[in-house]
Amino acid sequence: MNQQKRRQIFERLQAADPSPTTELHYETTFQLLIAVILSAQATDKSVNLATAKFFPAHGTPQGLVDLGLERLTDYIKTIGLYKTKAQNVLKTCHILLEQYGGEVPEDREALEALPGVGRKTANVVLNTAFGHPTIAVDTHIFRVANRTGLAPGKNVLEVERKLEKYIPKEFLQDAHHWLILHGRYICVARTPKCPQCGIADLCDYKHKTPPR
Structure with missing residues (x-):
């Protein structure tokens, strides 16, 4: 061609x-990151249905840490690979709180170091949240x-x-x-x-x- x-x-x-734009529902860069992590081998529709249940009250790194593994797992059990994803999401929240003041880093290497975040997820966040041409x-x-x-x-x-x-x-x-x-x-x-x-x-x- x-x-x-x-x-x-x-x-x-x-x-x-x-x-x-993306069909994932989110209000902050952090929520976008979590939605993209959850969307691996799942539909955007299924992710939106799940996140609608906990984003409003727990849609921050500290909010998800406070929610805890058991309750988060229960919220996302309709999504494929939900047990692994729940663990990765909470590990990522802890790292964001401890290393980045609860903010999502605008850096590929830092993003890809987060549990559950590969190159594709990093590219989505860099493009959609930060305006990078990825x-x-x-x-x-x-x-x-x-x-x-x-x-x-x-x-x-x-x-x-x-x-x-x-x-x-x-x-x-x-x-x-x-x-x-x-x-x-x-x-x-x-x-x-x-x-x-x-x-x-x-x-x-x-x-x-x-x-x-």
Whole structure:
């Protein structure tokens, strides 16, 4: 795929959705961090349903520490891997309180050192909370980048590097959200909704879903 096509793709995505953002519900950077930790191998909808039960009264590092492991585990038991996630969330809260005054650090290395936080989670927080032009490659973005020919790669890091290289700079800040939403609702895994796709004519996928 050439750069002209890539630019056109993002021009159209921007025109369709000028201000994209995460579908996770949060009010603070800390709540975003916790929601993203909980969202690993889970849907944003399931995370939002769970966090709505405890964020209002306990949505701070100290609030979750005071809530305790047993009660937090009970709140998030509808989410996959909830026992491990509950432990990681509380460990992260303790570190934030002890090392960062309860604030979320604006630093990749510091973020990735937190329990339950990998590169993808750090990228989401850096992008959404702090405005860094990072790309958090999840299953949706990996699929879209490979299927469309936008930035094909064998693993998530390769795709991330190519997207950072190929996406025109003025679109980098919002590209992460556009690609996730496109993969979640249009370029879905089993039968992509090509007839409804606004970039189908720019896409290199050879097995497009025909109109009904």
